[in-house]
Amino acid sequence: MTDKPILVLGATGKTGRRVAELLWNRGYAVRQGSRQASTAFDWMDRGTWDAALDGVSAVYISYFPDLAAPGAPEAIAAFTARAMAKGVRRQVLLSGRGEEEAQRAEDVLRLSGADWTILRASWFAQNFSESVFLDLIRGGTVALAAGDIPEPFVDADDIAEIAAKVLTEDGHAGRLYELTGPACLTFAEAVAEIARATGRPIRYVRITLAEQAAGLAAAGTPPEVIDLVTYLFTTVLDGRNAQVADGVQRALGRPARSFADYAARAAATGIWSV
Numbered sequence: 001m002t003d004k005p006i007l008v009l010g011a012t013g014k015t016g017r018r019v020a021e022l023l024w025n026r027g028y029a030v031r032q033g034s035r036q037a038s039t040a041f042d043w044m045d046r047g048t049w050d051a052a053l054d055g056v057s058a059v060y061i062s063y064f065p066d067l068a069a070p071g072a073p074e075a076i077a078a079f080t081a082r083a084m085a086k087g088v089r090r091q092v093l094l095s096g097r098g099e100e101e102a103q104r105a106e107d108v109l110r111l112s113g114a115d116w117t118i119l120r121a122s123w124f125a126q127n128f129s130e131s132v133f134l135d136l137i138r139g140g141t142v143a144l145a146a147g148d149i150p151e152p153f154v155d156a157d158d159i160a161e162i163a164a165k166v167l168t169e170d171g172h173a174g175r176l177y178e179l180t181g182p183a184c185l186t187f188a189e190a191v192a193e194i195a196r197a198t199g200r201p202i203r204y205v206r207i208t209l210a211e212q213a214a215g216l217a218a219a220g221t222p223p224e225v226i227d228l229v230t231y232l233f234t235t236v237l238d239g240r241n242a243q244v245a246d247g248v249q250r251a252l253g254r255p256a257r258s259f260a261d262y263a264a265r266a267a268a269t270g271i272w273s274v
């Protein structure tokens with residue numbers, strides 16, 4: 001263990017918050033990478049990067065909004081170069097499964113000279129409770145453009161546990177962990193699982209991509225975010241990710257948490273209560 005802090009980017013987000021918490025609970029010093037932190041970190045303002053990286057021993061890189069967004073590989077290239085210049089060799093990148101741009105960002109890190117580890121994750125289960133799909137679940141009707149192609153939703157708690165491990169233990173440099181849940185579920189099956197956990201009738205309705213985009217626009221979603229969502233629902237959700245991987249088992253020595261387990265834990269917090 002070192003007294004130097006570990007920089008956790010996205011420290012108020014779905015995985016970063018959990019990574020920071022696990023590290024704190026294990027006695028590690030953590031520097032929060034957030035625009036609200038005392039040493040603010042902003043992907044859009046490179047002038048904030050050096051101070052965030054000053055004196056840290058390792059960094060968890062969670063990019064925002066998504067590694068598939070235009071400019072993401074370039075931002076990762078610039079960031080990892082700054083980290084290397086500041087002597088931060090251990091760099092752990094959260095990546096997205098089946099995303100060409102994300103894989104370009106991975107390549108950048110691999111070639112940077114860093115002691116890299118890549119966590120290549122499928123869609124997070126927590127998107128239903130901490131993100132874009134939460135209001136739909138609360139409203140009782142989840143209308144989305146996903147059809148019968150299943151996705152092996154991964155639990156953000158598993159991702160965080162692995163991140164905390166590889167940030168603090170040796171033996172993970174140069175490794176890529178492909179992280180999924182233990183089974184593939186269609187969106188309709190995932191919503192049915194959440195309905196079971198909450199005891200509420202929540203239904204899934206398949207709509208077209210155009211209807212989905214129009215709904216997002218009506219809700220005030222910025223055009224670039226609508227484009228990103230459309231990309232994720234077409235390119236990424238085309239069947240390329242419709243198989244499970246063994247990254248959680250390899251990294252933690254135990255199976256990945258199931259979607260049903262996630263749904264039960266999320267329901268118990270009351271997040272889906274109306």
Ligand SMILES: NC(=O)c1ccc[n+]([C@@H]2O[C@H](COP(=O)([O-])OP(=O)(O)OC[C@H]3O[C@@H](n4cnc5c(N)ncnc54)[C@H](OP(=O)(O)O)[C@@H]3O)[C@@H](O)[C@H]2O)c1
Pocket residue numbers: 009010011012013014015016033034035036041042043044062063064065066067068094095096097121122123124127131
């Ligand atoms: N969601 C998924 O299903 C999924 C699946 C695979 C991979 N990924 C990857 O995971 C990464 C994070 O996605 P996520 O959906 O989980 O988001 P998230 O981490 O929940 O996003 C919120 C976080 O981003 C931070 N943030 C927002 N704007 C920022 C900025 N300009 N500069 C610095 N930090 C900023 C927020 O911090 P403050 O507001 O406090 O600044 C907050 O900590 C993405 O790169 C994505 O490609 C996501």
